[in-house]
Amino acid sequence: PKYVYDFAEGGRDMADLLGGKGANLAEMAGMGLPVPPGFTVTTDACRVFLATGEPPPELEGQVAEHLAALERAAGRRLGQVDDPLLLSVRSGARFSMPGMMETILDIGLNDLSVLGLGRTPDRERFAWDSYRRLVQMFGSTVMGVPSARFEAVLAGIKKQHRAADDTRLDTCDLIRLVETYQDLILEETGQEFPQDPAEQLQRAVLAVFTSWNGERARIYRRREHIPDDLGTAVNIQTMVFGNLGPDSGSGVAFTRDPATGQPGVYGDYLQNAQGEDVVAGIRNTVPLQQLENLDPASFVRLRDCVQRLEAHYRDLCDIEFTIERGTLWMLQTRVGKRTPQAAFAIAGQLADEGLISPEEALARVGGHGLARLMFPRFDTSGTREVLARGIPASPGAAVGAAVFDSAEAVRRSAAGEKVVLVRQETTPDDLPGMIAAEAVLTSRGGKTSHAAVVARGMGKVCVCGAEGIAVDPDGRLFSTPAATVREGTVISVDGSEGLVFQGAMPLADSPVMRYFEEGGQPPADSAPQVVRDVHRLMGEADSARRMEVRANADTPEDAARARRFGAQGIGLCRTEHMFLGDRRPLVEAMILARDDTERESALNALLPLQRQDFIGILEAMDGLPVTIRLLDPPLHEFLPDLTELSVRAARRDALGQQPEPREAELLAAVARMHEENPMLGLRGVRLGLVVPGLVAMQVRAVAEAVVARKRAGGDPRAEIMVPLVGAVEELRLVREEVARVLKRVSAGSGIAVDCPVGTMIELPRAALTADRIAQDADFFSFGTNDLTQTTWGFSRDDVEAAFFSAYLDKGVFPTSPFETIDREGVGRLVRIAVAEGRAARPELKIGVCGEHGGDPDSVRFFHDAGLDYVSCSPFRVPVARLEAGRAAL
Numbered sequence: 001p002k003y004v005y006d007f008a009e010g011g012r013d014m015a016d017l018l019g020g021k022g023a024n025l026a027e028m029a030g031m032g033l034p035v036p037p038g039f040t041v042t043t044d045a046c047r048v049f050l051a052t053g054e055p056p057p058e059l060e061g062q063v064a065e066h067l068a069a070l071e072r073a074a075g076r077r078l079g080q081v082d083d084p085l086l087l088s089v090r091s092g093a094r095f096s097m098p099g100m101m102e103t104i105l106d107i108g109l110n111d112l113s114v115l116g117l118g119r120t121p122d123r124e125r126f127a128w129d130s131y132r133r134l135v136q137m138f139g140s141t142v143m144g145v146p147s148a149r150f151e152a153v154l155a156g157i158k159k160q161h162r163a164a165d166d167t168r169l170d171t172c173d174l175i176r177l178v179e180t181y182q183d184l185i186l187e188e189t190g191q192e193f194p195q196d197p198a199e200q201l202q203r204a205v206l207a208v209f210t211s212w213n214g215e216r217a218r219i220y221r222r223r224e225h226i227p228d229d230l231g232t233a234v235n236i237q238t239m240v241f242g243n244l245g246p247d248s249g250s251g252v253a254f255t256r257d258p259a260t261g262q263p264g265v266y267g268d269y270l271q272n273a274q275g276e277d278v279v280a281g282i283r284n285t286v287p288l289q290q291l292e293n294l295d296p297a298s299f300v301r302l303r304d305c306v307q308r309l310e311a312h313y314r315d316l317c318d319i320e321f322t323i324e325r326g327t328l329w330m331l332q333t334r335v336g337k338r339t340p341q342a343a344f345a346i347a348g349q350l351a352d353e354g355l356i357s358p359e360e361a362l363a364r365v366g367g368h369g370l371a372r373l374m375f376p377r378f379d380t381s382g383t384r385e386v387l388a389r390g391i392p393a394s395p396g397a398a399v400g401a402a403v404f405d406s407a408e409a410v411r412r413s414a415a416g417e418k419v420v421l422v423r424q425e426t427t428p429d430d431l432p433g434m435i436a437a438e439a440v441l442t443s444r445g446g447k448t449s450h451a452a453v454v455a456r457g458m459g460k461v462c463v464c465g466a467e468g469i470a471v472d473p474d475g476r477l478f479s480t481p482a483a484t485v486r487e488g489t490v491i492s493v494d495g496s497e498g499l500v501f502q503g504a505m506p507l508a509d510s511p512v513m514r515y516f517e518e519g520g521q522p523p524a525d526s527a528p529q530v531v532r533d534v535h536r537l538m539g540e541a542d543s544a545r546r547m548e549v550r551a552n553a554d555t556p557e558d559a560a561r562a563r564r565f566g567a568q569g570i571g572l573c574r575t576e577h578m579f580l581g582d583r584r585p586l587v588e589a590m591i592l593a594r595d596d597t598e599r600e601s602a603l604n605a606l607l608p609l610q611r612q613d614f615i616g617i618l619e620a621m622d623g624l625p626v627t628i629r630l631l632d633p634p635l636h637e638f639l640p641d642l643t644e645l646s647v648r649a650a651r652r653d654a655l656g657q658q659p660e661p662r663e664a665e666l667l668a669a670v671a672r673m674h675e676e677n678p679m680l681g682l683r684g685v686r687l688g689l690v691v692p693g694l695v696a697m698q699v700r701a702v703a704e705a706v707v708a709r710k711r712a713g714g715d716p717r718a719e720i721m722v723p724l725v726g727a728v729e730e731l732r733l734v735r736e737e738v739a740r741v742l743k744r745v746s747a748g749s750g751i752a753v754d755c756p757v758g759t760m761i762e763l764p765r766a767a768l769t770a771d772r773i774a775q776d777a778d779f780f781s782f783g784t785n786d787l788t789q790t791t792w793g794f795s796r797d798d799v800e801a802a803f804f805s806a807y808l809d810k811g812v813f814p815t816s817p818f819e820t821i822d823r824e825g826v827g828r829l830v831r832i833a834v835a836e837g838r839a840a841r842p843e844l845k846i847g848v849c850g851e852h853g854g855d856p857d858s859v860r861f862f863h864d865a866g867l868d869y870v871s872c873s874p875f876r877v878p879v880a881r882l883e884a885g886r887a888a889l
């Protein structure tokens, strides 16, 4: 098999095989952009290596062939003593994992070829600078010497010379550095740094393969839900040099501002620098615009490449480039990560420019991003001292205690505290802390620094390059000219404005939230751009989607909000809160009733209260369906706690006081109703079948509310939903009772009341007998919370805290099945129930009312499964509308 592809053989559609970096390098080469020549070792080869511990036997020969071709074209050989060809060996997986795996530069240098590379005086320093980089990268990545050891040596030499940064070290320093590094490697590993360029190359390739399973790569993949078995490709590429002096340099660029979506070339540039210097935040970069003054010709060429790339990829691209003595080289491109605001803006703009269709624009945004745009902002209307200003790298408002290293962030957040990770700059080693933190604050680095890129990718708040703060990780504090902030002090980070405040700032609605609260009306021209962008794509989604979106709402206020947010009805109106608060005594009376008369009078007292609740909700949702679920939770939830009650009684006994009326009965009832496993106990439809009159009272309240609304000229559309049905017989019994009550209310009022009666599908048995249940159901609504609990045998309240984090770590599932529907298991039951239910009753209306109804990935599944609607909390309604639209594309 073929394991190696020349850049000329690849293209962007080959990312599975060549990795994103390799595929895009090939694509750029194909476009005629200046890409240093090279070739890519496929992910297939990596997978063989990961599976067997050995590279495929053909690999060595194929690499040698491609290398020979490269050498012929260059007229130089790898490591050739008088004029060496040097190579970079770069990792690059299917999905971008910025900085998570290894890249080794300057392969081919050794004690001899370094002299060839530095053959003229103006190249001497550069040659040794490159060599010390190779020895360090190779020593740490391939030979396993901790990079901190190299850093310490470097810091020591810089201190001796009072050199502010690496560029101040002269050739002698660098020679000494190389020697010290080589000694360090020998000392640490018992092996010499290899002088043979071919050996360097071969070992570097294997090290890149191995880095796929490095700890930080694994953590990153888990967090980003990237499969563990993809493997990485390896790109072997001719080196070009940005460290040849002030007319050289290295930089990163975006074709638009990744924070706002504003068109124009953005980025950071560093003169006389190689590789990671730019993103590492070791030296302060300059904004790319300054390249126009430093090297106008290269700037123009870069701008031209950037524009071509954006037009070609029809999306925002991010780019890594190097300038070698006035010659521009493109080293990487990919469709770039961006903030949600920028995602909406760019999608709209590209559609306006005709580069993409309106449908594609919709496909480019998503529910997670929209949810973030709805998050609150800091309310800055009051006077607040700004502690620091930095670059707004990833938007949002976060409050937390300042911590100064990754481990502390992890420790505190595991204990339930919200934290802000404060660092000079972050490195891939800070990843666990970044995941644990609410926000990341750094004192160095630009929009393309590690902190910014990773935070943006994870949707974390980030302010970077806050140069006014001095971070002292050892002292566990940072200071500004005005204040000192110690570990544990609460600060507020505004990633949209790039501001840091002392203490916890109050929050205010975001403009996008206000837009939805105001009913999603067409925004004025003066409205914030982001609101106009959102409005436009919501319109696109609404016209594309097939599924309806309803809301889960139990009060007239929630119903009204849901309606403003675009809900097309209520998919789940829970009635349990109607039994709480000051109504609790009535419920107690109902439960404790000694006979039918007592029970009836308790129920009769509840009736008008419930009716009033329903009238309010039906009014708020006039003209739209309102699915009312009969009482679901176990009855003891409405009674006092057993222990509490016993203690109270004992205390009164001891004081010789009279017991309260019916105290003993209450105690006995509570004791009687105690359940070991209430979730699987007397609840749902089972209640209705054993508590006489309960269903009748609830249905009567609904029916009379319908009558009242009709009399008032309204258009009430109540539907009655029976929870926790496992057998059609249960449903049939309830249905008969419902029919009796509706008939009675119709006859009594002279107004015909006809409510569809349906059931929740939330037990595996219900899903598996859906054909029978459908015979007696006008609609199905999947209760995916209970269905997930009963399918997995998980009690959500117990397992999430107990072991889900271990399960996620061990990769049992990529996300909690309570967050995103488990397609294989729970989803299978859903599909079975849909197919069999519809077969039995083609007009059966089917929806979902579990929390999954507002989860972007789950919405897509429900669309694919053929549901008619999803129902979710009012605040998720816009997210569900957007995702239902995207799913239909």
Ligand code: ADP
Pocket: 036, 087, 088, 089, 090, 091, 097, 098, 099, 100, 101, 102, 103, 105, 237, 238, 239, 240, 241, 242, 250, 274, 275, 276, 320, 321, 322, 331, 332
């Ligand atoms: P990452 O995936 O972490 O971005 P890269 O493979 O892109 O790693 O390498 C990091 C940096 O190394 C690049 O941004 C570039 O500056 C430098 N680099 C890689 N290959 C070359 C090359 N052939 N010539 C010069 N610099 C290179």
Ligand code: MG
Pocket: 320, 332
């Ligand atoms: Mg890169």
Ligand code: MG
Pocket: 723, 724, 762, 783, 785, 786
């Ligand atoms: Mg349920």
